[in-house]
Amino acid sequence: MIHYTLSTENPSAQYIQFSMQFEPTNAVEKIQLPSWRPGRYELGNFAKNIKGFRVVNENNELLSFKKVTKDCWEVITNQANIVRVEYAYYATDLNAGSTFLSEDQLYVNPVNCCTYVVGREMEGVIVDLKIPEDYAIACSMEMQKHTLFAQNFDELADSPFICSNSLQHNSYVVDEVVFHVWFQGEVKVDWEKLIPDFTAFTEKQIEKFGTFPVEEYHFLTQIVPFRAYHGVEHCRSTVLLLGPSYSIFKEVYTDLLGVSSHELYHTWNVKAIRPIEMLPYDFTKENYSELGLLCEGVTTYMGDLFLYKSDVFDLKEYLSEMNAQLQKHFDNPARLNYSVAQSSFDTWLDGYVPGAPNRKVSIYTEGCLLSFIFDVFIIKNSEGKYSLDDVMRYLYEEFYHKNKGVSEADYKQTLEKFAGTSFDVLFEKYVHGTTDFTQILNESFESLGLKMNSKANDKISQSKLGIKALLQGNYFVVKSIYLDSPADIAGIMLEDELIAVNGMDALGNIDAWLNYFKNDEIEILVKRKSVFLSLKIVLDDQVYYPDYFIVDLENKSENQKKCFEIWSK
Ligand SMILES: [Zn+2]
DSSP: OOOEEOOOOOOOGGGGEEEEEOOSSSEEEEEEOSSSBBBBBBOOOGGGGGGEEEEEOTTOOOOOOEEEETTTTEEEOOOSEEEEEEEEEEEESSSSSSSOOOOEEEEEEHHOOOOOOOOOSOOOOEEEEEEOOOOOEEEEEETTTTTTSSSSSHHHOOOEEEESSSSSEEEEEETTTEEEEEEEEEEOOOOOHHHHHHHHHHHHHHHHHOSSSSSEEEEEEOOOSSSSEEEEESSSSEEEEOOGGGTTTTTTHEEEHHHHHHHHHHTTTTTTTGGGSSSSOOOTOOOOOHHHHIIIIIHHHHHHHHHHTTSOOHHHHHHOOOOOOOHHHHOOGGGGTOOOOHHHHHHHTTTOOSSSTTOOOHHHHHHHHHHHHHHHHHHHHHTTTTHHHHHHHHHHIIIITTTOOHHHHHHHHHHHHHHTTHHHHHHHISSSOOOSSSSHHHHHHHHTTEEEEEEESSOOOIIIEEEEEEEEEEEEEEEETTSSSSHHHHOOOOTTTTEEEEEEEEEOOHHHHHHHHTOEEEEEEEEEEEEEEEEEEEEOOOOOEEEEEEEEEESOOOOHHHHHHHHHH
């Protein structure tokens, strides 16, 4: 049994005191802190938050240790009966996968702050929480008052918890599974709106998979006063971070639904249906996988589609999510440079930041569009007998229930089984290749009686110059440049501040001046790292960064109607 104690004597200093106690079985024991967390496939370097690491025996006498990697310590146990590892963890990050301490709450993702004894990961775990008496705990682990129990380190690592006296809670039941919904932070929860919507998408997802993988589930929602959007999946729970408080049940409500449906779908896809490279997780180093198009791609696609299938979204709301994915796809020229499989492998390098321009693609966006293409391909080729739902259910039953990880070959063979035809070309061109999606997207939408259209963006800086810029302070700053556009040819660089157009101060409204001078020669004054430069721009007839949108065709053929019906139900 591994016994942890967490205490929070001085919350304003934001250090959590940790101890991990166990009976040693070796002269030298290795103590490891995970170096990454599932759900975010990059190194987290959590050990940078550890202060005052020390080890004592049952008499409180110091034991010697040495650090052997950035997050592994070797302890000389010196015939101790009990070894206790003690450290303080700095907890200031508040996101869906972090650990955070304040006067209002103790929020813990054990995967970033709990060490484990190497070789003893399968032992039972007890966690004692020294927290204020009136604190409640939102958590999927078994508990008694302020003590938590886990079967092993994997369960502990996968079970975030929030302790606070201001938690708001409600629940609903689908298929005898209790779904708990928790809110922490300033928010007036509209339960009458939330519970029917959550029940609807939960019912639909369970209906398609047949069963839910676990007996109980928790949505742990952190609400902040500023704009935020983040979610992390776990076997029996998810943590969501959303804001601002005043918009949660208004403008941001579609985000709350979107991320909740996405994370719930992960309970099957990723937490149950797992890429073979990540079964089991190795917390000490990178777990490379090219299957991002399955893990995040299918989940991104299905998360939104299930909101439509369960009537929580209408078609317009669903298509607006699809439009956003199309926009991200077409705005990124790297789609013609680096495949989704390569980009998946590289999440460990720069998967969660924009990174070097035009280098790599998003597994979420490309994976979502490919999942849509695969879904329609299966519906068409099986003459409406099957869809991507059948593929996912098969993987759930034949791999998860048989304790097997899924390889790319397994996924491809399952797609082929239900489509009744080869996926060789699709994988070669679109998964491992960088073939333009335009044609296959057009064909896929057409099969459903939908049409992909585009039009010039109203902002002339975008549609004619070929730049996307953001107002930072008084002036617009260039954030992306379309390859071979007039801006690119003129030598505009990323992070250039756009100061003036033909000598006119572009304060706060570059597009108005560009529009005014659009038929004249244009000279833009930019400020680049404190140096002013004047650049001549020659416009051409092309439209850059067009807006993409899907239109629902009024006169669908019988075949289109049938495909649409199967796809959307
Ligand atoms: Zn996800």
